[in-house]
Amino acid sequence: MDSLEENNSTPFQAVAAHTTKLAQQFQLYLDQSTPFVFYRWTGSVVLLIIFFLRVILSQGWYIVCYSLAIYLLNLFLAFLQPKFDPSLEQDLQERDTEEGSASSQNRSELPISKDDEFKPFIRRLPEFKFWYSATKATAIAFVCSWFAIFDVPVFWPILLIYFFILFAITMRRQIQHMIKYRYLPFDLGKVKYNRRSNY
Numbered sequence: 001m002d003s004l005e006e007n008n009s010t011p012f013q014a015v016a017a018h019t020t021k022l023a024q025q026f027q028l029y030l031d032q033s034t035p036f037v038f039y040r041w042t043g044s045v046v047l048l049i050i051f052f053l054r055v056i057l058s059q060g061w062y063i064v065c066y067s068l069a070i071y072l073l074n075l076f077l078a079f080l081q082p083k084f085d086p087s088l089e090q091d092l093q094e095r096d097t098e099e100g101s102a103s104s105q106n107r108s109e110l111p112i113s114k115d116d117e118f119k120p121f122i123r124r125l126p127e128f129k130f131w132y133s134a135t136k137a138t139a140i141a142f143v144c145s146w147f148a149i150f151d152v153p154v155f156w157p158i159l160l161i162y163f164f165i166l167f168a169i170t171m172r173r174q175i176q177h178m179i180k181y182r183y184l185p186f187d188l189g190k191v192k193y194n195r196r197s198n199y
Contacts, residue, residue: 037131061144066159066163080178082122086181
């Protein structure tokens with residue numbers, strides 16, 4: 001009886017073990033590619049250019065291209081935003097001060113003077129996850145461009161104009177948010193000091 005149960009469960013266990021092994025190997029390759037930021041993004045840009053060439057030369061799949069552009073815009077906005085929204089923290093702090101809490105320092109702002117606490121910028125969407133999601137979405141869009149079912153007839157100039165309007169509005173709002181709460185989502189490199197030291 002036990003041998004019969006083992007024979008019935010063996011194919012499923014073999015498939016599960018094989019898929020687990022493939023998933024672990026894929027994760028290993030992803031982990032090894034983490035430090036190669038330039039090469040990862042270069043490959044993704046090349047894939048995106050190939051997809052755009054496919055759309056332009058075939059003169060179709062504009063809705064797939066538009067969907068990819070909207071998704072990449074959402075990823076980019078999440079990449080620019082801090083993990084903890086300063087406006088929500090400010091609202092919580094104002095509510096605490098109204099209730100009588102004695103918290104005078106704004107926790108959301110970056111330090112202005114040397115006495116302020118240093119708070120590094122932590123992204124809502126880390127760079128590696130941004131790259132991985134963008135590359136995966138581009139690959140899916142490229143595969144969709146080979147199936148006629150996804151080639152919905154649309155008037156592409158309207159989609160293009162709408163995307164540029166949406167991009168301008170969202171980026172304007174994001175830049176205003178960055179100016180209001182004084183944060184910069186890009187690392188401009190290591191701070192360099194003068195060689196002279198005052199002892």
